[in-house]
Amino acid sequence: MRIDSTSIFRRPSFARQPLWVSAAHLSALTRWAGPYVSLLQMLVIGLGLLSLSRIGLMLWQWERVAATGIVGEMLVQGVRADLILLGYLLLPALLLAPLLAHRASFRFWRGLTVAWAAAALIFIVFMEVSSPQFIMQYDVRPNRLFIEYLSHPKEVFATLWNGFRVALLLGVGATLVLGVTLLRLLRAAAVEASPWSSKKLLLTWPLLVLVVFVQIRSTTAHRPANPALFALTEDAMVNSLIINSPWSVLDAINSMKKEANSSEIYGKLEREKVFAHVKAAPWLKDYQFTNAELPTLHRQQAVVQRARPLNLVIVLEESLGATFVKSLGGNGVTPELEKLKGEGWWFEQLYATGTRSVRGIEAVVAGYAPTPARSVVKLSLAQHNFYTLAAGLEKQGYHTEFVYGGEAHFDNMRSFFTGNGFNSVVDQADMKPKFVGSWGASDEDLFDKSLERLKHLHGQGKPFFSLIFSSSNHEPFEFPDGKIALHDPTKQTVNNAVKYADYALGKFIAEAKRQDYWKDTVFLIVADHDTRVYGDTLVPIKKFHIPGLILGADIQPRSITTVASQVDLGPTLLSLMGVNSEHPMIGRDLARDAETPGRALIQFNNYFAWLDQDKMATILRPGQPALLGRYDPASGNVDVHAGTPSAQQVENAMAHVMLPSLLYREQRYRLPK
Numbered sequence: 001m002r003i004d005s006t007s008i009f010r011r012p013s014f015a016r017q018p019l020w021v022s023a024a025h026l027s028a029l030t031r032w033a034g035p036y037v038s039l040l041q042m043l044v045i046g047l048g049l050l051s052l053s054r055i056g057l058m059l060w061q062w063e064r065v066a067a068t069g070i071v072g073e074m075l076v077q078g079v080r081a082d083l084i085l086l087g088y089l090l091l092p093a094l095l096l097a098p099l100l101a102h103r104a105s106f107r108f109w110r111g112l113t114v115a116w117a118a119a120a121l122i123f124i125v126f127m128e129v130s131s132p133q134f135i136m137q138y139d140v141r142p143n144r145l146f147i148e149y150l151s152h153p154k155e156v157f158a159t160l161w162n163g164f165r166v167a168l169l170l171g172v173g174a175t176l177v178l179g180v181t182l183l184r185l186l187r188a189a190a191v192e193a194s195p196w197s198s199k200k201l202l203l204t205w206p207l208l209v210l211v212v213f214v215q216i217r218s219t220t221a222h223r224p225a226n227p228a229l230f231a232l233t234e235d236a237m238v239n240s241l242i243i244n245s246p247w248s249v250l251d252a253i254n255s256m257k258k259e260a261n262s263s264e265i266y267g268k269l270e271r272e273k274v275f276a277h278v279k280a281a282p283w284l285k286d287y288q289f290t291n292a293e294l295p296t297l298h299r300q301q302a303v304v305q306r307a308r309p310l311n312l313v314i315v316l317e318e319s320l321g322a323t324f325v326k327s328l329g330g331n332g333v334t335p336e337l338e339k340l341k342g343e344g345w346w347f348e349q350l351y352a353t354g355t356r357s358v359r360g361i362e363a364v365v366a367g368y369a370p371t372p373a374r375s376v377v378k379l380s381l382a383q384h385n386f387y388t389l390a391a392g393l394e395k396q397g398y399h400t401e402f403v404y405g406g407e408a409h410f411d412n413m414r415s416f417f418t419g420n421g422f423n424s425v426v427d428q429a430d431m432k433p434k435f436v437g438s439w440g441a442s443d444e445d446l447f448d449k450s451l452e453r454l455k456h457l458h459g460q461g462k463p464f465f466s467l468i469f470s471s472s473n474h475e476p477f478e479f480p481d482g483k484i485a486l487h488d489p490t491k492q493t494v495n496n497a498v499k500y501a502d503y504a505l506g507k508f509i510a511e512a513k514r515q516d517y518w519k520d521t522v523f524l525i526v527a528d529h530d531t532r533v534y535g536d537t538l539v540p541i542k543k544f545h546i547p548g549l550i551l552g553a554d555i556q557p558r559s560i561t562t563v564a565s566q567v568d569l570g571p572t573l574l575s576l577m578g579v580n581s582e583h584p585m586i587g588r589d590l591a592r593d594a595e596t597p598g599r600a601l602i603q604f605n606n607y608f609a610w611l612d613q614d615k616m617a618t619i620l621r622p623g624q625p626a627l628l629g630r631y632d633p634a635s636g637n638v639d640v641h642a643g644t645p646s647a648q649q650v651e652n653a654m655a656h657v658m659l660p661s662l663l664y665r666e667q668r669y670r671l672p673k
Contacts, residue, residue: 035101035109035201036208037193038186039093042117043086045182046124050082050244051075053128057241060132064536065241068233074242077230080218084225085247087216089120094212098205106195114186121186122179127245129171134245137475138355139534140605141240144252145356148374148411158438162476227251228265228606228623234640235536236605255372262373263661265606265622269654274662277655282596283588294668296584296659300571303591306578310553311521312393312465313454314573315508316364317501318357318473321530322545324498329545329633333487333499336506337525337547344523344551345590349563351544351600351611352529357469358411359603360528363566365389365467366420367585368669369660370603372622376664377416384419385670387584389570390465391421392671396579399423399457399464403450405431405471406440413469422467426453437478439471443504444480446470451511458517473501473531494531509551522577523552524569535636538627539609539619542636544602550576560590562598563613584669586659601656610653618645618653626650 033040058065058074065071093116100109127142134142196204218225230242240248255262275295279285287298302309326332327341328348353363358375362368366388368376376382390400400422408414408427417425431449433441441449450468457464472479477497484503487495505525512518527546534540548560548569555576567587574581575591588598597613608620609629617629617638628649630642645653663669 034194034196035097035106035113036094037189038110038113038117039090041186041189042120043090045121045185046086046089047079047082049121049124049128050085051079053131054078054241054244057131057135061135061237061241064235064238067536068235068238070232073232074238077232077242078244080225081227081230081243081247083215084218085124085244085250087212088247088250090212091209091216092116094205094208097208098202101195101201102198103195110190110193114183114190117186118179118183121182122175124244124246125178125182126171126175127249129174131245133167133171135237135240137532139237139532139540141243141248142245143240143248143605144256144374146249147252147256148356148378154407162438162478226623228621231538231621231624234538234638236538236540236607237534237536256374259373259379261661261665262371263608263658265372266608266620266626266654266657269651269658271662273651274655274658277652278586278659281586281588283593284586291672294584294670294672296586296663296669297582297672298584299582300574300580300589302578302580303575303589304578308520309396309463309579310577311398311458311463311517312389312524312573312577313512313521313552314364314465314467314524314526315505316357316360316467316469317505317525317527318470319494319529319531320473320498320501320527320547321352321543322547323530323543324495324502325547328547331487331495333495334502334547335499336502336509337549339506340509340525340551341547341549342557344549344555345558345560347548347560347564349561349598349600350526350546350548351541351563351565351602352527352546353544353566353601354603355529355533356411357528358413360526360566361413361416361469364524364526364528364569366669367567367570367583367587369567369586369601369656370608371657371661371664372603372606372608373661373664375411376660376669378412379664381664381667382420382669383415385667385673386416386420387670388417388420388422389573390417390423390467392574392581392583393463393465393579394421394423395671396581397462399460399462400466401426401453401457401464402467402469403446403453404428404440404469405433405443405446405449417467435478435480437472438476439474439478441471442480443470443472443501444483444507447504447508447511451508451515454512454517455515458515458520469528470501470504472504473497498531512552519553521552522550522555522573524573525549525551526566526569533604537629537636537638538621538640539602539604539607539617539629539638540636541602541609541611541617541631541638542633544600544604545633558594560594562590562594562596563600563611564588564590564598565600567601568598582671584663584671586656603657608653608657610649610656616642618649620650620653620657626653 231239322328353370358377433445435442477492479500526548533543571589600611602609615631619627628645629638629640
C-alpha cells in the first residue's frame with residue numbers, strides 16, 4: 001500500500017494548536033529522538049495509559065486488591081509487565097530502522113512509524129476499555145476466551161448490543177476519541193522529526209535493539225518473563241490486574257499455537273508414569289488395556305444387563321450451576337429440577353471440568369479430561385476419528401442426533417459432531433420458533449422440536465441417542481414474557497433466565513413421561529458449567545459445582561454423594577443403558593461403584609486442580625511449584641496454605657492433565673480403525 005507521506009506530514013491546522021505538550025517540548029523531543037520520535041512517544045504514552053488503566057481497575061476492585069497487601073508491588077510489577085508488552089510492540093518497527101530510517105526513505109519511515117505507533121496505542125486503548133466488562137463476566141482480564149469469542153461476531157455482537165449496549169457504545173466512543181487524539185499527537189511530533197546521519201543510525205541501532213531485548217526479557221533467569229511470573233497472590237483476578245490486557249491476549253494467541261503440547265506448561269512427566277498413574281485409579285485398575293496403539297482403550301461390561309439396550313437423551317443445560325439449586329446450597333430458582341431429583345440418580349458433588357460450553361461438551365459427550373488448551377471441539381486433530389458417545393453408539397446401531405436452538409456452527413459444534421459419530425444435526429434453521437433471542441430459539445421452542453424428533457426417532461425402531469443443548473440461560477438473558485413469576489424485579493437477569501430454563505425443562509420432562517419411549521430411555525440432565533465463574537482464590541472451586549440427574553426407564557431414586565466429575569458421566573450412562581462397550585474414556589462407572597472416594601478434574605484459565613474426596617486440591621501452576629489447597633464448600637474458600645503437596649500428589653495431577661494432551665497430539669483418543 002502506497003503511503004502519501006507528503007499529504008500526511010503537510011502541517012495540518014490542528015498541528016499548530018496546543019496538544020498535550022508545548023511546541024518547545026515537541027521540538028526538544030524530536031531533536032533528541034530523531035527518527036525514533038514516534039516509537040518513543042508510543043513507549044511513554046503507552047506506559048501512561050496502561051498505568052492509569054491499572055490504577056482504575058485496582059480502585060474498582062479495591063476490596064480484593066487491598067486484601068492481598070501488595071498494592072505497591074502490584075504497581076511496580078505492573079510497570080514491568082507494561083514494559084514487556086511495549087517492547088514487543090516496539091521491536092518490529094525498530095528492526096526495520098537500518099533499512100528505512102535513512103534520509104532517502106525518511107518520509108516513508110516517518111509515515112510508517114506514526115501509523116505503527118498509532119495502531120499499537122489504539123490496540124492498547126481498545127483492550128483496556130474492554131477489560132471492565134470482561135472482568136465482570138469472567139473475573140479475569142481478557143484472555144483466550146476473548147479470542148475464541150471473536151470467531152463468532154454475530155452472536156457476540158447480538159449479546160453486547162442487547163445486554164451491554166451502553167457499555168459497548170461508551171467503549172467504542174472512548175476508543176475512537178482517544179485514538180484520534182493520539183494520532184494527532186503523533187503526527188504533530190513527527191512533523192518536527194529529522195533523520196540522523198547513517199553513521200549515527202547504524203552505531204546506535206544495535207544498542208537500542210539490545211535495550212528493547214532486555215526490556216522484553218525482563219529477567220536474568222533461564223526463561224524470559226511471562227504472565228505466570230506475575231501471579232503473586234492467591235486471587236486469580238488480582239493477578240490478572242498486575243499484567244495488562246493486550247499482553248494477556250497476545251500471550252493467549254501465542255499459547256493457542258502450541259496447543260498440542262499445552263499441558264507441558266506445568267512441567268514434565270515421563271510417558272510411562274502418565275499412564276501408570278491414570279490406570280492405577282480404583283475404577284480402572286481392574287480393566288485390561290491390551291491395545292498398545294490406543295493406551296486407554298478398554299472393554300467396559302455394563303452393570304445392568306438388558307435384552308435390548310436403552311435409548312439415551314442428554315439435556316445439556318447452559319450455565320446451570322449449583323449456584324441456582326437450593327438443595328445444593330444455591331438461591332432456589334430451579335423448582336422443577338428440585339421436584340425431579342427424587343425420581344432418579346441425583347449427584348450431590350458433581351463438578352464441571354471448565355468454564356465454557358465446549359469444555360462441558362468434551363467432558364460429557366466424549367469423556368475427555370480438560371487441558372489448558374482450547375476444547376477439542378475446536379481443535380483440528382479432533383474433527384474426525386475422535387471418540388464420542390455418539391461414535392461408540394453409532395457402531396452399535398444407534399441413530400445419533402444433536403439438537404440446538406441456535407446455529408450449530410457456533411463454537412465449531414457442527415463440524416465436531418458430524419465428524420465424530422452424530423448422524424444428524426438439528427438447529428434453529430430447522431425450527432419454527434415462537435421466540436428468538438440473541439442466542440437462538442427459546443428453550444421451549446428447543447424442547448418442542450426435541451419432543452418431535454424423539455417421537456420420530458422412536459418410530460424408526462432403532463435405538464437412539466439425542467444430545468439436546470439449551471441456550472436461554474445466556475446473556476443477555478432473553479426469554480418469552482408471561483411464562484414465570486419473576487424472581488428478580490428486572491426481567492433480564494440471570495436468576496430469571498435460570499428460572500425460565502428450569503420451567504421449560506420441567507415441561508419437557510413432563511411431556512416425555514407421557515411418551516412410549518420414556519420406559520426405554522435414560523435421560524441425563526446436567527449443566528455444561530456455571531455462569532460467571534469467579535472468586536478470590538486461584539481456582540474458585542465452588543463455581544464449578546453443578547447439578548446432575550439421571551432418570552427415566554427403570555432408574556431408581558438414589559443420591560450419589562461421592563465427588564464426581566463430568567468425565568464420569570459417559571461410562572456411568574453406558575452401564576445403566578446396558579451397553580457393553582469398548583472405549584478410551586478414563587471416567588468412572590458409578591453404576592459399578594459409587595462408594596469409593598472420588599475426585600474432580602478442574603481447569604480454570606492456566607490452573608489445573610485435582611480435587612479429592614477430602615476436599616484437598618492439588619493445584620498446578622505454569623512455571624511455578626504446585627500448591628495444596630483445602631476447599632471449604634460452605635464458604636467457597638480454598639486455603640492454599642494447607643501444606644505442600646507430596647510428589648505423589650503432584651505426579652498424579654500432572655498425569656491426568658498431561659494424558660489428554662498426549663492422546664490428542666498422537667490421535668490416540670479413538671476407537672480401533
